[in-house]
Amino acid sequence: MTNNEKLADASSIELLSFRVGGQDYSVDIMSVREIRGSAKATSLPHAPSFVKGVINLRGTVLPIIDLSARLGLETGQDTERNVIIVVDLESRTAGLMVDAVSDILAIPAEEMQTPPDLAADESRTFVSALTIVDGRMIRILDLEAVMPPQGEEAA
Amino acid sequence: MSDPMAEIRASFFIECEELLESLQDGLISMENGDTDSETINVVFRAVHSIKGGAGAFGLDDLVKFAHRFETAMDEVRAGRFTPDSDAIRLFFCCADLLGDLVRAARDDITIPHNTTAPVLNELDRLVGCEDDVEEELDFTPAILSLDMGDTQGLPDITGLPPLSDAPILETDVSVTAPLPSAPKGFSIHFKPETSLYASGNEPLYLLRALRDLGDLVVTCNTQRVPTLNTLDPDDGYLSWHLKVLTEEPIEVVREVFEFVDGLCALDITPLSASSYDPIFSDSTDQVDLQTTLIDVSEPPVAPPQIEAPVENAAQEAVQPEPPQKDDIPPTETPEITQDTQKKQPSAPAKTTSTPTQPRATVRVDLERVDRLVNLVGELVINQAMLSQSVAEAGLPPNSPVSTGLEEFLQLTRDIQESVMMIRAQPIKSLFQRMGRIVRESSASVGKQVRLHTLGENTEVDKTVIERLADPLTHMIRNAVDHGLESPEKREAAGKTCEGSVTMTAQHRSGRILIEISDDGAGINRARVREKAIEKNLITEEMQLSDSDIDSLLFMPGFSTASEISNLSGRGVGMDVVKSSIQSLGGRITISSVEGKGTTFSISLPLTLAVLDGMVVRVGGETLVVPLNAILETLTLTDDDLKALGPETHVVQIRGGFVPLLDLGAELGYRSPQDSYVGRTVLLIGQEDGNRAALAVDAIEDQRQVVIKGLEGSYGRVPGIAAATILGDGQIALILDPTDLVSQATGKTKKRNAPVPIAG
Numbered sequence: 001m002t003n004n005e006k007l008a009d010a011s012s013i014e015l016l017s018f019r020v021g022g023q024d025y026s027v028d029i030m031s032v033r034e035i036r037g038s039a040k041a042t043s044l045p046h047a048p049s050f051v052k053g054v055i056n057l058r059g060t061v062l063p064i065i066d067l068s069a070r071l072g073l074e075t076g077q078d079t080e081r082n083v084i085i086v087v088d089l090e091s092r093t094a095g096l097m098v099d100a101v102s103d104i105l106a107i108p109a110e111e112m113q114t115p116p117d118l119a120a121d122e123s124r125t126f127v128s129a130l131t132i133v134d135g136r137m138i139r140i141l142d143l144e145a146v147m148p149p150q151g152e153e154a155a
Numbered sequence: 156m157s158d159p160m161a162e163i164r165a166s167f168f169i170e171c172e173e174l175l176e177s178l179q180d181g182l183i184s185m186e187n188g189d190t191d192s193e194t195i196n197v198v199f200r201a202v203h204s205i206k207g208g209a210g211a212f213g214l215d216d217l218v219k220f221a222h223r224f225e226t227a228m229d230e231v232r233a234g235r236f237t238p239d240s241d242a243i244r245l246f247f248c249c250a251d252l253l254g255d256l257v258r259a260a261r262d263d264i265t266i267p268h269n270t271t272a273p274v275l276n277e278l279d280r281l282v283g284c285e286d287d288v289e290e291e292l293d294f295t296p297a298i299l300s301l302d303m304g305d306t307q308g309l310p311d312i313t314g315l316p317p318l319s320d321a322p323i324l325e326t327d328v329s330v331t332a333p334l335p336s337a338p339k340g341f342s343i344h345f346k347p348e349t350s351l352y353a354s355g356n357e358p359l360y361l362l363r364a365l366r367d368l369g370d371l372v373v374t375c376n377t378q379r380v381p382t383l384n385t386l387d388p389d390d391g392y393l394s395w396h397l398k399v400l401t402e403e404p405i406e407v408v409r410e411v412f413e414f415v416d417g418l419c420a421l422d423i424t425p426l427s428a429s430s431y432d433p434i435f436s437d438s439t440d441q442v443d444l445q446t447t448l449i450d451v452s453e454p455p456v457a458p459p460q461i462e463a464p465v466e467n468a469a470q471e472a473v474q475p476e477p478p479q480k481d482d483i484p485p486t487e488t489p490e491i492t493q494d495t496q497k498k499q500p501s502a503p504a505k506t507t508s509t510p511t512q513p514r515a516t517v518r519v520d521l522e523r524v525d526r527l528v529n530l531v532g533e534l535v536i537n538q539a540m541l542s543q544s545v546a547e548a549g550l551p552p553n554s555p556v557s558t559g560l561e562e563f564l565q566l567t568r569d570i571q572e573s574v575m576m577i578r579a580q581p582i583k584s585l586f587q588r589m590g591r592i593v594r595e596s597s598a599s600v601g602k603q604v605r606l607h608t609l610g611e612n613t614e615v616d617k618t619v620i621e622r623l624a625d626p627l628t629h630m631i632r633n634a635v636d637h638g639l640e641s642p643e644k645r646e647a648a649g650k651t652c653e654g655s656v657t658m659t660a661q662h663r664s665g666r667i668l669i670e671i672s673d674d675g676a677g678i679n680r681a682r683v684r685e686k687a688i689e690k691n692l693i694t695e696e697m698q699l700s701d702s703d704i705d706s707l708l709f710m711p712g713f714s715t716a717s718e719i720s721n722l723s724g725r726g727v728g729m730d731v732v733k734s735s736i737q738s739l740g741g742r743i744t745i746s747s748v749e750g751k752g753t754t755f756s757i758s759l760p761l762t763l764a765v766l767d768g769m770v771v772r773v774g775g776e777t778l779v780v781p782l783n784a785i786l787e788t789l790t791l792t793d794d795d796l797k798a799l800g801p802e803t804h805v806v807q808i809r810g811g812f813v814p815l816l817d818l819g820a821e822l823g824y825r826s827p828q829d830s831y832v833g834r835t836v837l838l839i840g841q842e843d844g845n846r847a848a849l850a851v852d853a854i855e856d857q858r859q860v861v862i863k864g865l866e867g868s869y870g871r872v873p874g875i876a877a878a879t880i881l882g883d884g885q886i887a888l889i890l891d892p893t894d895l896v897s898q899a900t901g902k903t904k905k906r907n908a909p910v911p912i913a914g
Contacts, residue, residue, distance in 0.1 A: 042886040043776065044865075044872050045822035054869065054878060054886050059533055061878045061886060063869040093868060 011109040017138055018085065020098040021073025025127075025139045026105065027096075031087050035101055038082040052097055057086065064095040070146055071126055089143045096146070105138070107131050112140070163355065167208045168261045169518065174201040175254045179587045182250055186243050192232065198246075199228040205253065207414045211355065214260045216271075217253075223275050224249045227282040236282050244594070245281060248274055251591050340369060340401050341408050344422040346376075346394035351418035358395065364411045369401030398426065521617070524577050531567075531574045532861040536880050538567045539858060543882035568859065575761075579614035582660045582669075585623060586611045589631050593656055596635040603642060603653040604635050613660040615667050619759055622739055623669075626732040630671050630755055631656065633729070638673035638753050648750065650674065666783065667761060672754035678747040680704045687713065705745045709733045740876060742893060768889060769837070770856040770881070774824030777887040779860050779879055780849070784892040786840040788854060793832050802827075803901045806836065806848040813838065813846045816899045818890075822874060827903050839892045847896045850903070862889065873898055 015026035041053030041064045050069040054061050064084060068074065084095040112129040128142040181198035184191075206221035227246075230236040238246065252271055259266045343365075347358055365371050374396040381392070399408060405423060412421055542560055550556050586608045597604035615623075639645075639654035646652050659670045680701060687693045687707045699707075707713060708729045736743045741759035760766065768779035769788075789795075791806065796815070799805045804815040815836070819825040828834075828850075836848040860879035863886075865872060874895035875888045 040885065042878070042888065043824075044869070044888070045824065045875065046873055051869075054865070056880045056884050056886050059536065059863075059880065061863045061865060061868050061880075 012106045013109060013112075015105045015107055015138070015140065016085070016101065017103045017105055017133075018083070018098045018101045021068035021071065022099075023071075023073065023139065024102070024136055025067075025071075025098075025141050027085070027087060027141050027143060029104060031089060031143060033086040033088050033093065036084050036086065036095075038084055038097065055084075055095065057093075057095070060093070062086065062093060062095050064097055065146060067096045067098050067146070087143055089147055092147060094147055105133055107133070107138075115139075164212055166518075167212060168257065170208065171205055171257045171261075174205050175250065175257065176584065176587060177201050178250050178253070179247075179590065182243060182246055183590070185238065185246070186240070190237075195228070195232045199225065199232050202228055202253065203413065204416070205257065209257075209260065211414075212260075216266065216268075217256045217260050220249075220256055220271050220275065221253060223278060224253060227278050230282045242281055245274070245277055247591075247594055249278060251594070254591075340399050340426045341397075341405065342424050342426050343397040343399065343408070344394070344420070345397060345412070346420040347391050347415065348418050348420070349389065349391050351415050352391050353389075354418060356415050356418065358393075361411055361415065362395070362397070365397060365399050365408070368403050368407060368411070369399055371400075372398040394420075400426075519577075524574075528574050528578065531571050535567055535571060535859060535861050536882075538563060539882035540884070571859075575616070576614070578617050580617050580620055581612045582615050582620060582667075583611040585620050585627065586658055586660075588624060589627055589658060592628050592631045593635060596632045597654075600636055601641070602635065602639055604639060605653055605655050606631075607655060607657040609657065609659040610661045613662060613667065615660070615759070616761070619667070619739055622735065623757075623759075626735045626757075627658075627669075627671070629729075629732050631658075634671060634673040634675070634753070638675040640676050644676070648676075662761070663758075667759045669757040669759070670754055671757075672752055674752040677749040677751055677753055678705055678708070678745075679749075683707055702746075705747055708745060709743070737894075740891075766860060766862060766889070768858065768860050768879075769854060770858060770887065771818075771837070771851040772853045772855055773851045774819035774822075776822075776824055777855070777881065777885065778818070778822075778851075779887050779889045780837055780839075780892065781876070781889065782857065784839050786838040786846065788835060788837050791831050791834050791836055791850075796831055802903065804831065804903045808838065808848075811846075813848045814899075814901055815848045815850060815903050816896065816901055817850045817903050818895075819850075819852070820902055821895060821899050831903060839896060845896070847892075847899070849892070849895075860887075860889065 014029040016029045016032050017024055017026040019025075036057075039055045041055050043053040044051060044063075047053070050066050052064040052066045054063050056062070082097050082099060083101055084097055085101065086093060086095050111131050113131065115127050115130050126142050126145045127139045129140040131138050131140065178198055178201035181194050181201065184194045185198065202221050202225045206218055206225055209217035209221060224246075227236075227249075231238055236242075252274055256266055256271070258264075345358070345361070347356070351358075362371065362373060376394045376396060377392070379392040379394070380386070386392075401408065405425070408423060412419070412423075415421075542564070545556055545560055590606050590608075593604050593606040634656045635654075639656070640648065640650075642652035645654065655674045657670075657672050659668075659672075661668050683704050684693070684699065684707075687704075687710070688695055690713065692707060692710050692713065693699065709732075710730060713729070733743050736757055736759070739759055741757055744756045744758075745753065746756070747753040767782040769782055769785060771778050771780055789808070795806050795808070797805050797807055797812070805812040806815050807813075815831065817827050817831070820827045831850055834850045835852070835854055836850050837854075839847045839849055860881075862877045863879055865875065865878050865888075872888075874891055876891035876894070877889045878886050879889055881887050
């Protein structure tokens with residue numbers, strides 16, 4: 001990331017930031033399809049603990065990921081007030097259950113930093129980059145890593 | 156509109172598939188001893204039409220091959236060559252290659268010549284007609300390339316250039332002076348349909364081709380031509396009355412119109428003296444010619460009126476006056492009168508009357524159908540929601556709303572069924588592909604095998620057909636390679652040396668049942684057992700029933716063939732077949748009688764989109780159990796329930812014992828209960844005859860549900876087939892009873908270790 005790339009808006013990325021387990025995370029806004037309120041999920045047998053279940057999103061079956069459980073963060077928030085961010089990743093769609101959606105941020109690409117290598121942190125592998133906005137550290141989520149592993153459950 | 160040529164090309168390939176299918180049909184009837192000329196004609200025509208179309212698109216390889224094949228078939232048709240079983244096998248081979256070439260042409264792949272050459276040489280040797288080949292090879296492309304010239308549309312109406320050609324024709328014709336002494340020939344009534352122009356044919360070339368046969372009198376009928384302001388440039392208004400004086404037999408005349416078969420109303424009759432006389436007096440001819448030339452110089456639409464008599468024609472005079480047919484519907488092949496069956500040229504006329512004649516069809520983009528299917532699925536969900544809210548509103552059951560809703564429900568079901576029918580296709584195409592597999596695989600292992608098919612008109616969902624192809628191919632190869640013995644062994648066992656593989660398809664209680672059976676040696680269970688022990692799939696001490704041993708064949712990495720052949724025996728096998736059948740919601744079972752043969756039965760759901768299910772509650776969750784898996788429901792009493800071992804129970808039902816499974820515990824929703832007395836259980840029956848009793852908390856409803864796949868959005872869940880959306884908008888999981896039972900722990904008693912509970 002050199003200064004040559006500093007072309008203001010052209011290289012900036014728009015992010016949707018949200019809070020989960022007391023931390024600030026964000027995803028590329030282009031992968032967000034919609035944001036919706038929490039709904040009662042139908043739990044799936046033999047599913048990993050972070051898979052909350054599936055909900056009906058206008059006729060399609062949408063798997064819901066409890067992001068705080070996925071990231072190994074503290075849970076225990078009131079689930080009724082949770083928000084589901086519906087994200088698209090290639091051909092797959094999933095709902096990320098978060099505490100609250102905060103803001104839309106435009107971050108210049110050069111302000112993205114690679115996260116330091118800390119082996120002890122379980123959620124580290126889910127963070128693709130870090131940035132600072134108003135003194136707060138925003139983690140950029142690696143959606144691919146967060147998605148439920150496909151086919152893993154096959155017997 | 157996109158490139159019209161590409162569209163025509165695409166439809167040509169679709170037609171080719173249909174033609175190949177009828178070709179296969181014809182060959183199969185020939186194989187079964189049908190020497191009827193109709194059958195041979197069907198075969199001939201199929202090849203011929205493919206050749207014709209291929210020529211139009213300049214697919215030279217295809218044309219060449221089809222031509223040689225056609226020539227051979229022509230010999231058969233003419234009765235000069237009577238095919239024996241070897242020949243028919245060769246024809247099958249040719250048909251397969253023809254199919255390959257068609258597909259190669261479609262996908263722009265070149266098939267090396269050395270694949271077709273041996274077969275062609277064989278063909279020539281067999282039929283002995285190489286001379287014809289050379290001669291006709293010149294002719295064919297000539298005609299065809301003419302077709303190619305004007306694929307753009309209807310040049311004779313929309314543009315002047317082609318019309319400027321017309322006078323040339325007339326002048327040419329006029330050169331051939333009428334000979335009064337030549338009354339033999341044909342009277343042809345030719346009325347092109349619009350589709351004739353749309354497919355790129357040009358009547359002018361047909362007329363020219365006729366002229367080459369002998370003198371030609373052309374009268375154009377212009378009565379239908381409207382005034383310019385009402386004229387539709389895409390429509391054809393002209394028809395022609397032609398008199399050709401020729402010595403050629405009717406076949407040759409007929410051949411001229413071969414490529415516009417079905418695109419025009421065509422009527423060919425031999426000239427009788429009476430019909431001939433008035434036209435062939437020289438003076439009138441000349442006059443007519445004059446008018447023609449004048450006509451042509453008029454606006455494009457104006458019909459050329461040409462009359463030019465032609466010389467000679469003695470031969471056909473002997474022919475009795477055949478019955479005259481009037482207007483023939485355009486979709487039917489033109490009917491031509493002929494004296495004897497043998498002389499019948501490529502007589503498709505006959506095929507129209509056979510029962511296999513396809514009904515009128517529409518080709519629809521599969522995507523559109525799928526969208527419709529999805530919409531109907533949504534309709535069903537909506538209807539369920541509506542029913543639920545009506546029920547919640549507490550309206551009396553005989554209120555107009557309720558009865559209206561009842562009718563709505565009926566309609567929804569009907570619509571759904573009809574929509575599903577659109578996707579359904581006869582399984583025939585799949586069976587025909589298998590015919591080829593049998594031929595190829597039997598040839599490569601040196602066995603004589605005949606494939607019998609039954610119920611090939613059974614309709615199955617298109618997706619199912621597509622996804623069945625691979626597993627069936629594998630099973631057919633297995634049957635040929637492993638199932639059937641070598642001819643020597645068969646004879647020693649007192650069987651005919653020709654082995655037989657039978658494929659049947661039928662509807663049975665809401666499912667499709669496909670069976671593949673061979674009359675081979677059956678499964679050598681001792682050998683299977685030995686092999687399984689050798690491969691560490693089972694241990695020496697294990698007690699296995701016959702069906703258990705048969706099921707070993709489905710274990711991954713199992714293969715019994717002592718020698719690995721080209722076809723099978725690499726250990727990638729029946730387990731893959733089994734899993735692909737299962738992914739279609741099907742089951743596969745095997746049954747075998749030593750010395751008599753082996754039968755594989757595949758049972759598949761009729762559709763992949765809806766199912767009738769029973770809605771049950773267990774552990775606070777709502778689940779749907781496919782209705783066709785439920786034999787009965789019952790409430791457990793103390794007497795029914797028997798403990799078996801430390802953790803399991805069996806249920807005694809009418810003298811039989813069935814394992815008791817707690818659905819909630821199996822799915823991890825809750826721990827096993829203290830007592831199951833008074834519980835509702837569903838008795839689940841499976842294709843293999845095994846039964847199980849599933850304990851649930853309550854039965855809520857019985858309804859049709861729309862299947863929503865889980866695998867696309869999430870992945871496979873053990874014991875769960877799919878999901879659906881209930882009337883209240885909640886998602887309910889659809890159980891896969893067989894999968895659940897096969898993976899069940901059967902724990903129905905609490906032990907110290909708690910069962911983990913899922914998310």
